[in-house]
Amino acid sequence: VCIVPQMGLSQNGFYAEEIVVPSEYVALKPAGLTFAEGAAAWMQYLTAYGALVEIANVQKGDAVLITAASSSVGLAAIQIVNALGGIPIATTLTGTKKAAVLKAGAAHVIATQEEPLLDSLRSILRENNLKIA
Incomplete structure (x- = not known):
């Protein structure tokens, strides 16, 4: 059993069959x-959120370049940037996933094997700058 006084992988870890956590974290x-899918579902969002x-x-209006945007973390990042009022600019290798990434909420998608990244950006x-890439 792992008793978790505060959340954080580096503080206590989560390698236990049972854990005790404060109710606000449930x-x-x-x-x-x-149950396995439910336990893992938050990881990509936590990674992107951090x-x-x-x-x-x-912040609102910030342009954010999201690489590998069709990955689970990339798709989570698109949703988080949109929720914050930012502008998600996504990359994917080819145009085959472009429509799906746009549907997921990206404002722009650059297929990096088909179009030059810097020129596209x-x-x-x-005249704007990227907040984060």
Whole structure:
């Protein structure tokens, strides 16, 4: 059993069959997910959240370059940037995933094997700068 006084992988770890956590850290598992899926579902959002909110402090209107945007962390980052009022600019290798990444909420998608990244960014940003890449 792992008793968690405060949340943080580096402080206590989560390698236990049972844990005790404060009730404010507990969320209902969506009905359509197994317990294993429910336990893992938050990881990509926590990864993106830490970078975008706690480190970069993304604000409304900030342009954010999200690489590998069709990955689980990339898709989570798109949602978080949108929720913060930022402008998610996504990259993916080819155009095959471009429509899906746009549907996920990216404002712009650059297929890096098919179009030059820097030229595409200059065209999208014009006089603005990236907040984080």
